[in-house]
Amino acid sequence: MSKRPCLNVEEMDSAIGHLTITSIDTRLCKIAFGDLNATLPTIQGWAKHHMLHNEIAVNQGCTHPIVEQLQEYLDGDRQTFSIDLELMGTPFQKKVWRVLMEIGYGEIKTYKDIAESIGQAKAVRAIGSANNRNPIPIIIPCHRVIGTNGSLVGYGGGLDIKHQLLQLEKAI
Structure with a gap:
């Protein structure tokens, strides 16, 4: 019987505040806004919800390439990411x-645009809900989605x- 991989958790300080990065091996699965002390209970709850009963390893360096790319993005030196993702959500959310x-760097779309692009023009609220549950903000750029009236x-x-x-x- 093989051992489950660790959930690797590392905190980074950035221009937008503390971020807590979680990966399974080298696959990014969650970014939480806040420092490790504040986000660890949320990460544990998220892991339990997704039936990840893995050991949590803190600051083991496994997330260093992810942290490096995020820092390059936040410094304005990167526009795309080359990070392996471990998406955990419903089929609709993943879609x-x-x-x-x-959505490209510097572009914005509305919730309605997203709903229409998946062929479900009336699913604007469901799109908002999926955005709200995005476990990997910044990399999955839900910040690029705005209201139909142009509001954030x-x-x-x-x-x-x-x-x-x-x-x-x-973009604004």
């Missing part, structure tokens, strides 16, 4: 998240961070 990953709405890290990310990308 939405894949569409979000197609909903972001797990707060609207200030969403605004900062869109400004970084010169």
Whole structure:
């Protein structure tokens, strides 16, 4: 019987505040806004919800390539990511998240645009819900989705961070 891989957790300080990065081996599975002490209970609850009864290893260096790419992005030196992802969600959520990953750097889309792109024009609220449950913000760029009227709405890290990310990308 093989041993389950560890959930690797590492905190990084950035221009938008502390981020806690979680990976399974080298596959990114979660980014949480906040420092490790604040986010660890949330990460543990998320892992339990997804039936990941893995040991949590803190600051073992496994997430270093992910942290490096995130820092390059936040410094304005990277526009795309080459990170392996471990997506955990419903089939609908994964479908939405894949569409979000197609929104280019510096582009914005509305929730309605996303709903129409998956052939479910009336699913705007469901799109919002999938965005809200995005476990990998920034990499899966839900910050690039705005309200139909052009307003910044909903972001797990707060609207200030969403605004900062869109400004970084010169999308607003």
